[in-house]
Amino acid sequence: MTIDVRQEILDALTDVDMPRLPPEAAPSETVRRAGIEVPIYRAGCVVVGSGAAGLRAAVELKRRGDDVVIVSQSAWGGTSACSGSDKQTLHTANTADQGDNYKAMARAIRSGGAMDEDTAYVEAVGSSRMMASLQFLGLPLPQDPLGGTLRYQTDHDEVGRATSCGPRTSRLMVKVLAEEAIRLGVPFYNQTTAVKILTVGEGVGRHVVGILVMRAGDRTEQNPLGIALFISDVIVLAAGGPGELYRDSVYPNGCFGCLGLALEAGVELVNLTESQFGIGTRREGFPWNLSGTYVQAIPHIYSLDSKGVEHHFLGEYYRSTQELASNVFRKGYQWPFHATRMLEFGSSLVDLAISSETAAGRRVFMDFNRNPPPVPGDLPFSLERLDEDVGLYLGKAGAGQNRPIDRLRHMNPLAIELYRRYKIDIAEEPLEFAVNNQHMNGGIMVDTWGRSNLGGCYAVGEAAGTHGVTRPGGAALNAGQVFGTRAAEHISASGRAKRTATEDITGTAEAGIIDVLAALRTASPLTVKSIRSEVQARMSEKAGILCDQQSVAQALIEARQLNADIRARGVAYGRAAEAVRGVQWRHMALASEAVLSALDFFIRNGGGSRGARAICDAVGESLPLASAGPLEEYRFRREREADRDKQIVVRLEGDEIRLSTRANRTFDESARSFFERDWPAWLTGRIYDLADD
The missing domain is CATH 1.20.58.100 (Fumarate reductase/succinate dehydrogenase flavoprotein-like, C-terminal domain)
Known part of the structure; x- marks a missing residue:
C-alpha cells in the first residue's frame, strides 16, 4: 500500500508563500552626527529578527498594548523560514504516553546536562499553550479523527512528543505569526541590519538606550552607508544562530546571528561549546537536514573518489548488513552526532565514517533507488533481517516496499516533493550530502523571563543559550515560542514599552557611529x-x-x-x-x-x-x-559527570575574552502551588521580579 496524497495538498505544505510586508513608517526626525545625516526611529521595544521567536515576541507585546517594531536583515530569509528536515519537528507536551507530565518532560529536555532546570520546566509547561495558540492562528498540525494531535518519536525523545506539519513546519509557523503581526499593525523595517547596541550606565546599572542599524532604504549622499538610529529602552535579540560560523553548514546563506553584536555590548554568553552537527545537504545547493524518513527509508550510502570509483565505505565500519542498515535507519531519530553513539557500533559511527570520507576528499551520496549492498562476506540486505526496533517501526508504518524510494514515498511523499522544488529529483538521481553544523545550543545567557545581564536586553530563539548539551528534536522551535511569550509578558509588566521612547541619546549614538565607521x-x-x-x-x-x-x-x-x-x-x-x-x-x-x-x-x-x-x-x-x-x-x-552540572560563561572585557563557570539553576520538583496563597503574586505582578528593572 502507498499513501495517495493529492498534488495540491503536497503543494500547499511545500510552497508556503509569505505575506507582503506593510509600508515602512518614515523616521521621526533626522540629526547630523559624526558627519552624516542620521534618521531616527523611536519605539518602546525593538525586536531584532523576524523569525518565529521574534515574531512571537512582537505579537505578544502588541497584544498587550506595547509599542513594538521589528527590524530584520532579510524578512523571511532566516532559519525559521528557510530551514527544515523531512517532517520538521515541533516538540510539545503530549496528551498521552506520559507526555503531559511537565516535570518528566522537563527532565527529558535537560537530560544532556549543562542546562538550567527551571528553564527546562518553563519550556515544558509552556509548550501546551504554544501549540494551542499556533493552532488558533492557523498552523495545520495533524490530528486523528477524535482531535488528538498525531505524534512520533524524535532524537533525544523517550516518549514521542514530536509533531509536524511536514518539512515546512517552521516556515508555516513564521507565516501564521507574520500574518498576525501584520494584522495587529506591528511595524516592520526590512533590509535593516543591527550593527551596534547603545548603552549607558556602569556595572549592574548599565542598560540599553537604542541600537544602530544599517538600512538600504536610508542610504543617501549625506549617509552613504545608510546608518540609522532606533531609540528604545528595550530590545529583544531574536536574530538566530551564527550560521556563517562554519564552512560545512546547513544554515541558509547570510545567517549571522547576533552573538558578536551582543558580546561587544557587554552581554554574557553561555554554553558556546554546545552545538548540533548532523547529515544534510550543503547550502551551496539546497540546505536541508537529512533526518527522519530520509534515512528511515534505508537508502544506499556510498562515496566517489576523484576517479569516480564508488566506495561502499560503511561496509568497512559495521560487522553485518543488518547492523549497517539498522543504524542508517536510526539516524532518523538519532540524527545529531553524539560521541557516545560512536561506541558499540552505534548510529554516530555513520557520521564518523561520512566525515572521514569527506576529509579524504571523497564525495558522499545517498541513493534512494538502491538498498544497501551487503557487508563483505555477509548476507544481502533484507527487510526481514533488521534489528527488532527497526523492523517494528517499518512494519507499523507499512513501509515494506522493495526500494528505498518507494518506502520514502509511502512514509513521507513531501520529503521527495521538497527537493523537486529545488531541481533535485531524488527519485531519479543520488543526493550528495555531508556532516554539517546545524544549530547553536549555546548563546546569550538569560533568566526564566529571557532577560540578559544587560538591562533592557532580552534574547529569544536560537540567539538565547537556553539549551544544554542535547535537546529533543523540535525543542528549539518550542523554546523560541515559549521565551518569545515570556519576554513579552515581562516587558509588558515592566511598563517600559508602553510608549514610544522620547529620550535624546544622540551623543551616545555619535560615539557609536564613530566606532562603527572606524x-x-x-x-x-x-x-x-x-x-x-x-x-x-x-x-x-x-x-x-x-x-x-x-x-x-x-x-x-x-x-x-x-x-x-x-x-x-x-x-x-x-x-x-x-x-x-x-x-x-x-x-x-x-x-x-x-x-x-x-x-x-x-x-x-x-x-x-x-x-x-x-x-x-x-x-x-x-x-x-x-x-x-x-x-x-x-x-x-x-x-x-560533574560537567553536566555547570555551564561556561563568556564575556568580553575590553579586547579580552573572559571565562568562568556557574552552576545550573535548579528546580524543586517537590514544590507545590496553592491557589489562595500564590494568586496574589500574580495579581500584584510579583511573579515578574521587577525590583531590579
Whole structure:
C-alpha cells in the first residue's frame, strides 16, 4: 500500500508563500552626527529578527498594548523560514504516553546536562499553550479523527512528543505569526541590519538606550552607508544562530546571528561549546537536514573518489548488513552526532565514517533507488533481517516496499516533493550530502523571563543559550515560542514599552557611529572574503565533530590574531552592501574567538566528549570500533559527570575574552502551588521580579 496524497495538498505544505510586508513608517526626525545625516526611529521595544521567536515576541507585546517594531536583515530569509528536515519537528507536551507530565518532560529536555532546570520546566509547561495558540492562528498540525494531535518519536525523545506539519513546519509557523503581526499593525523595517547596541550606565546599572542599524532604504549622499538610529529602552535579540560560523553548514546563506553584536555590548554568553552537527545537504545547493524518513527509508550510502570509483565505505565500519542498515535507519531519530553513539557500533559511527570520507576528499551520496549492498562476506540486505526496533517501526508504518524510494514515498511523499522544488529529483538521481553544523545550543545567557545581564536586553530563539548539551528534536522551535511569550509578558509588566521612547541619546549614538565607521576602512587588506574563508575553514576543520586539545588551542591563537588584526586594520569595503557584511564578519570573527575560547577552556580543564563533539585523546577511555578493529585515531575522552552540572560563561572585557563557570539553576520538583496563597503574586505582578528593572 502507498499513501495517495493529492498534488495540491503536497503543494500547499511545500510552497508556503509569505505575506507582503506593510509600508515602512518614515523616521521621526533626522540629526547630523559624526558627519552624516542620521534618521531616527523611536519605539518602546525593538525586536531584532523576524523569525518565529521574534515574531512571537512582537505579537505578544502588541497584544498587550506595547509599542513594538521589528527590524530584520532579510524578512523571511532566516532559519525559521528557510530551514527544515523531512517532517520538521515541533516538540510539545503530549496528551498521552506520559507526555503531559511537565516535570518528566522537563527532565527529558535537560537530560544532556549543562542546562538550567527551571528553564527546562518553563519550556515544558509552556509548550501546551504554544501549540494551542499556533493552532488558533492557523498552523495545520495533524490530528486523528477524535482531535488528538498525531505524534512520533524524535532524537533525544523517550516518549514521542514530536509533531509536524511536514518539512515546512517552521516556515508555516513564521507565516501564521507574520500574518498576525501584520494584522495587529506591528511595524516592520526590512533590509535593516543591527550593527551596534547603545548603552549607558556602569556595572549592574548599565542598560540599553537604542541600537544602530544599517538600512538600504536610508542610504543617501549625506549617509552613504545608510546608518540609522532606533531609540528604545528595550530590545529583544531574536536574530538566530551564527550560521556563517562554519564552512560545512546547513544554515541558509547570510545567517549571522547576533552573538558578536551582543558580546561587544557587554552581554554574557553561555554554553558556546554546545552545538548540533548532523547529515544534510550543503547550502551551496539546497540546505536541508537529512533526518527522519530520509534515512528511515534505508537508502544506499556510498562515496566517489576523484576517479569516480564508488566506495561502499560503511561496509568497512559495521560487522553485518543488518547492523549497517539498522543504524542508517536510526539516524532518523538519532540524527545529531553524539560521541557516545560512536561506541558499540552505534548510529554516530555513520557520521564518523561520512566525515572521514569527506576529509579524504571523497564525495558522499545517498541513493534512494538502491538498498544497501551487503557487508563483505555477509548476507544481502533484507527487510526481514533488521534489528527488532527497526523492523517494528517499518512494519507499523507499512513501509515494506522493495526500494528505498518507494518506502520514502509511502512514509513521507513531501520529503521527495521538497527537493523537486529545488531541481533535485531524488527519485531519479543520488543526493550528495555531508556532516554539517546545524544549530547553536549555546548563546546569550538569560533568566526564566529571557532577560540578559544587560538591562533592557532580552534574547529569544536560537540567539538565547537556553539549551544544554542535547535537546529533543523540535525543542528549539518550542523554546523560541515559549521565551518569545515570556519576554513579552515581562516587558509588558515592566511598563517600559508602553510608549514610544522620547529620550535624546544622540551623543551616545555619535560615539557609536564613530566606532562603527572606524572599523570600516576602504584600504584595509582584510576583506569580507578573506575573513570568511579563514573563520569558516578554521571552525570546520578544528572545531567540528572531532576535536583535540592541541588543534583547538592553536585555532584559538589564530582567532585571537585575526581579531587583533581587525581591530588594528579594520575591514575593507567597496559598495555600501559590503560595509554591512564587513561589520557582520567583524562580529562573526569575534563570535568564533568566543566559541574557541570556551572550547579550549573546557578541554584544558579536562572536559570530555558529549553532544556536539568527540574530544580525541591518545589516552582517552573510549575507543570506537569498526569491523576491521579499533579506531585508535578516534579514541576519545569520556564525559565527566560533574560537567553536566555547570555551564561556561563568556564575556568580553575590553579586547579580552573572559571565562568562568556557574552552576545550573535548579528546580524543586517537590514544590507545590496553592491557589489562595500564590494568586496574589500574580495579581500584584510579583511573579515578574521587577525590583531590579
